[in-house]
Amino acid sequence: AADRVYLLAHGKVEKVGEGPYGAETVLEVLADGAYFGDQALVDGDATWSYTARAATACTVLVLTRQDVLNLAERAGSLRGHLDALASIPEQRTNKYGEAAIELSAGHVGEAVVPHTFVDYELSPREYELSVAQTVLKVHSRVADLY
Structure with missing residues (x-):
């Protein structure tokens, strides 16, 4: 059971889980x-x-769930924050943890494109990158438009 939150003050921790081929991998x-x-x-x-x-x-600081709930009883803002997090519905994701985006394809006429919205964070973490690569799979009909 996960009943504690761990705050990493100093050091490095690896989150290890099952990889795509069943072997242990660093997530x-x-x-x-x-x-x-x-x-x-x-x-x-x-x-x-x-x-x-x-x-x-x-160096790790540990808070049990009960410690946080006891603190939330005395701090209304913390209680409000925890309640807001608990009320967010669980996001649909695929087996890779990616957001499930509805897709549509067809060869007859024009298919109706489903609406999909991505979660937006007001203050996301920022990372400086020197190189970013991606693979984009686009139907040839769409590529012809560009």
């Missing part, structure tokens, strides 16, 4: 200032979908 590397296990704060029945393994010596 994410967390460093100073990161946290994990936060789902335990809004979902009392949360379970771990990964293993957290220290990659270096770490």
Whole structure:
């Protein structure tokens, strides 16, 4: 059961899980200032979908779900924030954790394109990149328009 949130004050932690071919793989590397296990704060029945393994010596702060709920009783803003997070419906994702986007294709006439909206964060984390690559699969009819 996931009943604690971990705040990584110093060090590196690897989130290890099952890869696409069933082998163990590193899903994410967390460093100073990161946290994990936060789902335990809004979902009392949360379970771990990964293993957290220290990659270096770490200083970790641990809060149990009960500690956070006790604090939320005294701090109305924290209670409001936790309630708002719990009320957000679970997002539909595929097996890779990507947002499920409805697609439509057809060869007769013009197919109706479904509406899809992507979640927007007001203050997202920013990362500087030197190179970004992607693969875009586009139907040849659409590519002809450009």
